[in-house]
Amino acid sequence: MLKTAGLNGNELGAYCQEQGLFLVQVSQWLQAAADANTAPVLTMAEQKELERLPAKDQQ
Structure with a gap:
């Protein structure tokens, strides 16, 4: 990619x-x-919360 930058x-x-x-x-x-x-679509905290949601539903 660097080789193509100035072409x-x-x-x-x-x-x-x-x-x-x-x-x-x-x-x-x-x-x-x-x-x-x-920037990422989700922050790490948001991602962890989403990962916890299915676990809460199973309880």
Whole structure:
């Protein structure tokens, strides 16, 4: 991904062709990396509370 960061459209297309990649793959990888750096949907406390709920229902 770092190798593709500064490439323009034509250069990125050539890089993908040389590497046997599709442009959509690079786009998906970039999006996955961006998503990994965003805030989590749930906090740890919220996640633990959700995990406790099914246990309470079974009692």
